[in-house]
Amino acid sequence: TAVKAATRPGRLSDGDGLYLIIKPGGAKSWVCRVQRHGNRRDFGLGSAKKVSLAVARERAREVRAWIELGLDPVFERRKVLGFPTFREAAAKVLAASKKSWRNAEHEGQWSSTMEAYAFPYIGDVKVDDITGPMIRDLLAPIWLTKPETARRVRQRVGAVLDWAYASGFRESEAPMRAITKGLPRQPKKDNHFAAMPYDKVAAFLTYLRKRESFSRLALQFAILTAARSGEVRGATWDEIDLESGLWTIAASRMKASREHVVPLTEPALRIIRRCAELRLPTSDLVFPGMKRGAPLSDMTLSKLMKEMGEPYTVHGFRSAFRDWVSEETAHPGDVAEAAYRRGNLLEKRRIMMADWANYLEGRKRP
Incomplete structure (x- = not known):
């Protein structure tokens, strides 16, 4: 009676x-408020129109019991309601992701790799039951025969399981680092984007710094930021925020046509400060080319690699960075692959890029 009579907000x-x-x-x-170890949380128990006082009291007792046992009530409630299969979760991720894709080709590739390589193994498995060995088993048959496809499948499986974790359907993130460690090292083959092994990049960077030119500074900056060559060569001074340590690339300059915000580590900022000292009064470019008002050409950086006796491409440093992320760190795959904007994801990217810089400088995280 009191519940029905209550009208004052x-x-x-x-x-x-x-x-x-x-x-x-x-x-x-109805809301159940609990407090444990100084932390207070509210858990919704449903609409008073559909949930009676007696049911609300029972649900509140259930929530308090879970808290006392050290369990997460949200996770436990979803466990009771039923978790999605990997196939169902993948459909959710695909629907959310394709809004940002420029064409249908990405959707087709995403769906086809899942259908061919992931769904036969884990498509009908509940996301909370998927283990590291299961993921390793689906990657193993193509890991050496189709290395690029395998890496993409690994990233996409990780993205689905990270979504499941963020949605409360898993108690942990995808164990992608351990999975990669359990697979043989993929051989590097000569191709258009031949990538230098990431464990050789630090020594190469040291050698690169022995001489100074705009092309060498640009290549260093590309390595430290894991950015595309064109993004680096076209960087302008109005994109750089030294105070915040951010490089904001306009959507018109991005392959995905979305604004891209890159956190700059201290080594990257040192390069920017040095370029400011060398800045040409006639150019707004951070890394100007030989011709007035023109940026460095892609051939300039490729020629620099050949002059240094390296058989690798400039673009390959992005692959080296992604390999390092997946094989040597616990950073989620979506943080390494996404187009970063301001917010929590940017802060995660800042930490990851600091780890990359420390790795290249031979330092451990403070």
Whole structure:
């Protein structure tokens, strides 16, 4: 009777952390408030129209019991309701991701790799039951025969499981680092984007610094930021924020046509400061070319690689960075692959890029 009669907006207590929330529009809902180790959390228990006081009290007791046992009530409730299979979770991720893709080709590739290599092994397995060995088993048949495809499958499986973790359907993130460690090292083959093994990049960077030119500074910057050659060569001074340590690339200059914000580590900032000292008054480019007002050409950086006796491409340093992320760190795959904007993902990227810089400088994380 009291629940039905309550009309004033606010919060009414039933005791033991159970509250009836009345919104200004008249909607009523149940919330259970719990506190443990100094942390307070509220858990919604449903609408008062559909959930009676007796049921709300029972659900509140259930939440408090889970908390006392050290369990996450959100995870436990979703476990009762049922978790999605990997196939169902992949459909959710695909629907959310394709909004940002420029064409249907990405969707087709994403779907075809899942259908061919992931779904036969784990498509019908609940996301909370998928283990590292299962992922390793689906990657093993193509790891050496189709290395590029295998890496893409690994990244996409990781993205689906990271979504499941973020959505409360898994208790842990995807164990991609351990999975990669359990697979043989992929041979590097000569191709258009031949990549230098990441464990050789630090020594190469040291050698690169022995002489100075705009082309060498640009290549160093590309390695430290894991950016594309064209993005680096076209960088302008108005894109650089030294105070915040950010490089903001306009959507018009990005392959994905979306603004890209890159956090700059201290080694990268040192390069920018040095370029500021060498800045040409006639150019807005951070790394100007020989011709007035023109950027460095792609051939300039390729020629530099050949002059240094390296058979690798400039673009290959991006692959070296991604290989390092997957094989040597616990950073999620989506942080290494996404187009970064301001927010929590940018801060994760800042930490990851600092780790990359420390790796190249031979330092450990402070």
